[in-house]
Amino acid sequence: MNIPFLDLKRMDEALKQRLKSKFGEMLDAGIFSGGEEVAKFERSVGQFLQSRFAIPCANGTDALELALRALEIGPGDEVIVPAMTWVSTAEAVLMVGAKPVFWDTDENGLLKDDWENAVTKRTKALIPVHLYGKMVRMEELTEKARNLGLKVIEDAAQAFGSFQDGKAAGTWGDVGCLSFYPTKNLGALGEAGMCLAQDERLAGRIRLLLNHGQPLRDQHDLVGRNSRIDTIQAAFLNVFLEGFEANQQKRKVLAQCYLEGLSQVAALKLPEGVLEADHNVHLFVVQSSRRDELTGFLAEKGVGTAIHYPAIVPGLKPFETKGDFANARKLADEGLSLPLNPFLKEEEVDFVTKAMVAFFETKNQ
Ligand SMILES: Cc1ncc(COP(=O)(O)O)c(C=O)c1O
Structure with missing residues (x-):
């Protein structure tokens, strides 16, 4: 794949x-x-x-x-x-x-x-x-x-x-x-x-x-x-x-597939409110304490992912500011954007979800 x-x-x-x-x-x-x-x-x-x-x-x-x-x-x-x-x-x-x-x-x-x-x-x-x-x-x-x-x-x-x-x-x-x-x-x-x-x-x-x-x-x-x-x-x-609205509908359908396929994975935090009107499903970001391991596992299976974003802004050199920013930091450490765009097929989303379920099942044993 x-x-x-x-x-x-x-x-x-x-x-x-x-x-x-x-x-x-x-x-x-x-x-x-x-x-x-x-x-x-x-x-x-x-x-x-x-x-x-x-x-x-x-x-x-x-x-x-x-x-x-x-x-x-x-x-x-x-x-x-x-x-x-x-x-x-x-x-x-x-x-x-x-x-x-x-x-x-x-x-x-x-x-x-x-x-x-x-x-x-x-x-x-x-x-x-x-x-x-x-x-x-x-x-x-x-x-x-x-x-x-x-x-x-x-x-x-x-x-x-x-x-x-x-x-x-x-x-x-x-x-x-x-x-x-x-x-x-x-x-x-x-x-x-x-x-x-x-x-x-x-x-x-x-x-x-x-x-x-x-x-x-x-x-x-x-x-x-x-x-x-x-x-x-x-x-x-x-x-x-x-073609914007037709693409939006595709995004929602794919988001729904992810939600259904991944809801059983307790170790994963799924994005909230993606199917609501006030979310355009630009990115589908899950959170896992094993984010980096999961990224590597998916990459081996041919699945591309991305991180939005790997560092908080006050942690970047030109903006350096001290502070806790605990939630933002957790997202930087644990957030992973799964492929979701109108060019993707439902079978592909299915493949990604199955791979993720397998990853967490193996790791839980
Ligand atoms: C949250 C946010 N703000 C601002 C921008 C800046 O937009 P642009 O890349 O068109 O300059 C982007 C997009 O890259 C963004 O995601």
């Missing part, structure tokens, strides 16, 4: 043909920055997620930085960030000159709900991360933040298409940041990202910041940068968006 963790080459032929013909159309049209494909992408995502403003940009890391800058967060300010996340969440805070203040997660990797204990006079915002595609409880979080006078930037990079109480990930906070990195549920054939906003003034600032502060050609109202989306990526994303 050869079951890669994720192999984008496995994309089906019909879809590859759609993308090739879209690329041909783009070459013929000769428009590679801005244009109708970008406008269409904005409209489609805005409609799908019910977001007043959907502002595409170059990648998810930029989206976070643009959000912070648009909210005028900078030197002297503190921003609360979970200890377990992809590095971008904290990186963006440092890039604008502010200080990330790390807080532990719950055992599923979501910002622990006692985060208000991290608030100081300097705290301006917090960045909840919908890690692995599972949303943080946003009603409670946004209410608490409002009462404390804090801004909320949602890092929804992994949670495109997760909805909680009918409201999309990224539309609860002041700004929601999305990534369309190729491995994401909605992934480009390169880099792309987006800021979601509900306030017109804030959306206007984000638009200015990502295009040299330029409201009109050669008029520059503030110091911005170039973080525009590539037109070609917007065009590919429009194609991918057509």
Whole structure:
């Protein structure tokens, strides 16, 4: 068996043909920055997620930085960030000159709900991360933040298409940041990202910041940068968006297979709430104290896995911060992402679950 963790080459032929013909159309049209494909992408995502403003940009890391800058967060300010996340969440805070203040997660990797204990006079915002595609409880979080006078930037990079109480990930906070990195549920054939906003003034600032502060050609109202989306990526994303919901259903079916196949393994902690609407099943992360041994065993059987992420962010050199962060640390030590993507067959998931059951049965003897 050869079951890669994720192999984008496995994309089906019909879809590859759609993308090739879209690329041909783009070459013929000769428009590679801005244009109708970008406008269409904005409209489609805005409609799908019910977001007043959907502002595409170059990648998810930029989206976070643009959000912070648009909210005028900078030197002297503190921003609360979970200890377990992809590095971008904290990186963006440092890039604008502010200080990330790390807080532990719950055992599923979501910002622990006692985060208000991290608030100081300097705290301006917090960045909840919908890690692995599972949303943080946003009603409670946004209410608490409002009462404390804090801004909320949602890092929804992994949670495109997760909805909680009918409201999309990224539309609860002041700004929601999305990534369309190729491995994401909605992934480009390169880099792309987006800021979601509900306030017109804030959306206007984000638009200015990502295009040299330029409201009109050669008029520059503030110091911005170039973080525009590539037109070609917007065009590919429009194609991918057509098949998004069908792919989501496939993910849910495969997640259900894993849950059924693995529920008997008492030594394994399974992800919670994956079948709920507020989880887009971006990653299927199990936890085991024998994680490394299990990884090797699966690799021998031809099964690829991944670790998201093997170190907590405050443990990394540029972000080094002392602290316990016990849950985040446990996830770094014990979390293992199993292959789960729309290119995978049910038989393959079945093979993985059977291999895992065998691993734990043997080890228990
Ligand atoms: C949680 C999280 N935040 C931010 C990002 C940054 O997105 P990008 O890779 O598009 O810059 C990612 C994706 O890689 C992510 O997973």
